[in-house]
Amino acid sequence: MIDADHLSKFFGSHKAVDEVSLHVDSGQIFGLLGPNAAGKTTTIRMLCGIIECDEGQVRINGKPLNRSQADFGYVAQYFGQYEELTVLENLDFYARMYGVTDKARLTDLLERYELMPYRDRFAGNLSGGYKRRLALACALAHDPVVLFLDEPTAGIDPVTRKLLWDDFYRLSTEGKTLFVTTHYMEEAQRCHRLAFLSAGRVVAEGTPDSIRRAMGDARVYAAAVAYEPELHERLLAMPGMMLVNQFGDELRMVVETSVSQQALQDVLGGQSSLTEVEPNLEDVFIALTQQRQAA
Amino acid sequence: MIRAIFRKELLQLRRDPRLIVLIVVMPLVLLLLFGVALKLEPQNVKMAYVDADQSFFSNMIKTGLWTDGYFELYEVDSREAVIEEIRAGRAKAGLYIDASFSAELTENRQPHIQLYVDGTMPSLTTAMKYQSGAATDDDVTADMYFLDADADNVVIAPEPFIMDTEILFNPDEKETWFFLPGVIGVLIMQISLILTGISVVREREKRTLEQLLVTPVSKSAFVIGKLLPYVIIALLDFYFILGVGWAVFDIPQPSSHALLFMLALIFVAAMIALGLLISLVSSTQQQAMFLAIFIIVPSILLSGFIFPIEAIPGMVRPISYAIPFTYFVEIIRGLLVKNTLFADLLVPFTALAGFAGLFVLVSILKFRRTL
Numbered sequence: 235m236i237d238a239d240h241l242s243k244f245f246g247s248h249k250a251v252d253e254v255s256l257h258v259d260s261g262q263i264f265g266l267l268g269p270n271a272a273g274k275t276t277t278i279r280m281l282c283g284i285i286e287c288d289e290g291q292v293r294i295n296g297k298p299l300n301r302s303q304a305d306f307g308y309v310a311q312y313f314g315q316y317e318e319l320t321v322l323e324n325l326d327f328y329a330r331m332y333g334v335t336d337k338a339r340l341t342d343l344l345e346r347y348e349l350m351p352y353r354d355r356f357a358g359n360l361s362g363g364y365k366r367r368l369a370l371a372c373a374l375a376h377d378p379v380v381l382f383l384d385e386p387t388a389g390i391d392p393v394t395r396k397l398l399w400d401d402f403y404r405l406s407t408e409g410k411t412l413f414v415t416t417h418y419m420e421e422a423q424r425c426h427r428l429a430f431l432s433a434g435r436v437v438a439e440g441t442p443d444s445i446r447r448a449m450g451d452a453r454v455y456a457a458a459v460a461y462e463p464e465l466h467e468r469l470l471a472m473p474g475m476m477l478v479n480q481f482g483d484e485l486r487m488v489v490e491t492s493v494s495q496q497a498l499q500d501v502l503g504g505q506s507s508l509t510e511v512e513p514n515l516e517d518v519f520i521a522l523t524q525q526r527q528a529a
Numbered sequence: 530m531i532r533a534i535f536r537k538e539l540l541q542l543r544r545d546p547r548l549i550v551l552i553v554v555m556p557l558v559l560l561l562l563f564g565v566a567l568k569l570e571p572q573n574v575k576m577a578y579v580d581a582d583q584s585f586f587s588n589m590i591k592t593g594l595w596t597d598g599y600f601e602l603y604e605v606d607s608r609e610a611v612i613e614e615i616r617a618g619r620a621k622a623g624l625y626i627d628a629s630f631s632a633e634l635t636e637n638r639q640p641h642i643q644l645y646v647d648g649t650m651p652s653l654t655t656a657m658k659y660q661s662g663a664a665t666d667d668d669v670t671a672d673m674y675f676l677d678a679d680a681d682n683v684v685i686a687p688e689p690f691i692m693d694t695e696i697l698f699n700p701d702e703k704e705t706w707f708f709l710p711g712v713i714g715v716l717i718m719q720i721s722l723i724l725t726g727i728s729v730v731r732e733r734e735k736r737t738l739e740q741l742l743v744t745p746v747s748k749s750a751f752v753i754g755k756l757l758p759y760v761i762i763a764l765l766d767f768y769f770i771l772g773v774g775w776a777v778f779d780i781p782q783p784s785s786h787a788l789l790f791m792l793a794l795i796f797v798a799a800m801i802a803l804g805l806l807i808s809l810v811s812s813t814q815q816q817a818m819f820l821a822i823f824i825i826v827p828s829i830l831l832s833g834f835i836f837p838i839e840a841i842p843g844m845v846r847p848i849s850y851a852i853p854f855t856y857f858v859e860i861i862r863g864l865l866v867k868n869t870l871f872a873d874l875l876v877p878f879t880a881l882a883g884f885a886g887l888f889v890l891v892s893i894l895k896f897r898r899t900l
Contacts, residue, residue: 279900282743286899303745314740331744372740 265425307373317358332376584631617873725804802888
C-alpha cells in the first residue's frame, strides 16, 4: 500500500534521511519510531509529497505521488486547520478540496469524533484533544485508503490518547492503512509493524516482538534499587554497559553479553537482588540510539 | 526587563537576514533612485505642431521652443490633429501657426499663434505655460520688427506677434481632477498588495499550508482560487472610493463606463496577482509588508501620478514604464478628464493586461506544491 524506495533528503550538506526504504501492507498500522531529529517528520512529509525527496521514489496504492493525493490523508504534527473557521466549515473545506460534497459523510465524521456539539465553534477555540480529532476528521473527509499521522498523540492526555488509538484500530479493521510516527514506546507496542529510525537510517524493522529481539548481543537486568547518583556513575563506568535507566524504584540496565551477572551484582552491592528480564521497547529504543551514536 | 525584551527583539531581527536586507537595501535603492529621478523641471515635453506658414519666422518660433530642450516638437496635419494628439496623450502641448503668419508679421499686423497645453496635470501645465515664453523671447522676436525706411514714424506694437494659450481638458486647472483619479489607484494598490501580500505567508506561518498541500489542489486552482475573492473585494472597493469621490469632490464622469470597468478589473487583477507573488516569495508577513511598500512608494513617485513623467530623466524613465500604476494613471485621466478614445488607450490597456497576465503566470510557476 505504501512503497518507499531508498528515500534520501539533504538539508544543506546534512543528510537528514538516508536511503530509507519502507513497505507497508494494506490494513496495517505501521509505526515509525525514533528519537527527536531522527528524520521521522521529514520521512512522513516525503511520503506525502509535501517535501521533495532528493533520491528515491514513493508509490501509494500503486500510484506515483502526483496521482495518489486522493488515496491518502495526512495529519500534520501541528494543528494545521483554519482557526478562524468553525469545525464544520473546516471539515466541509477539506471535503470539497477532494470533491466530496456528501453532507451525510461529514455528519458521520462529526459524530464519530464527538465533534457534533462543537460543530459551530471556531477551530481555534477547541482544546488540544478536540483539535486533534478535527484534524483527523478532516484527513478522513474523502475516505482515503491510507492515513499518515505525524505524532498523532503528542501532548495529548492518556484518556484521549487511548480513544484515538481505539479509533486507529477501528480504521485499520475497516481496511485502512495507517502510518504513524511516534516516540512513545507504549504506542510503538500497539503497531503491527515498526521501523526504527535513528539519525536518518532504518536501524531495525519488523514486528514489535522481533524488534525487541533485535537487541542482539545484549542482556537486560533489573534490580529493586532507589535512585542513587553515585551508583549510576559507577554502573555507567563499567565497560560493556549500554544503558542505565531508573523507573521509580526499579533500576534497569542493558549490558553487552561480556558483562556477567556477578560483576553487576558486585557493583550493586548485596542489598538488592538482580534478575535478568525481557527487554522492552524502551530499552531497545535507547540501546539502538546509543549504538548509532557510538558508531 | 525592558533590557531583556530589547535584546530579544534585536536578536530576532538579526536572525532574519532577508528582513535586514530589506531594511538596509530598500531605503538605499529608493533614495538613489529618487535622488536621480525626482526633478520638477520637465524635459523633452512632446509638442505637436502645425506650421502652415513654413517661413523663416515661423521656424524662429519653433527653434525658440526647441532650444532649451524643454519641448520636443513633431509635425501633424491639422489643428484638429494637434488637439487629438494631446487627447491621446502622445503630446502634452501643441502649436498652431497660421498660413498668413509671416504675411501679417511683415505688415506689422500682430498675428496670433495658438499654443495648446494639456490641463490634466496642473503642475505640468504651469511649467509649460512658463516655458512656452521661449517662443516670445527677444532672441526670437528681434528680427520680427519691420520698419519701412521711407515711412513716417509709426507706433508699432511692443510684441510683433501674440501667442494665445488655450488650456485643454481641465481648463480650470482643478487639482482634484488631476489628483483624485490617481488617488483611487493608490488606495486600490495598497489594499490589493496588503490583502493578498500576506495571504500565502500567513498560511505558511500558521502551518495551514502543510495541510493544504497534501490535497490534490493544482497550482492554477490554488492561485486562481486565492486571487478571485480579493479581486472582487478590491473591485467593490474601487467603485466605493470612486462613488465617494463623485459625491464629495466633483470628479468628472468617465467618457465610458465600460472602459472604466475594464480598467478597474485589469488593474485590480494585476495588483492582486502582484500581491500574491509577494506572498509567494516572502517567508514572513514582515517581509511581505516590506516588499509591498517597496513597490508602492516608487509607484506613487515615478508613475506620473504626482510628478510628470516628462520630468523624470531618460535613464530612469524605463522604470516608470515598468510600473503598472503608470498605465493606470494614464488611462484613468484619459477616461475621466480628457475623454480619450479607446484606440488611444489601447497601448496602456495592453500594458496593464500584460502585467496582470505576467503576474498570474509567474505566481503559478512560483507556487511550489512542496513546503
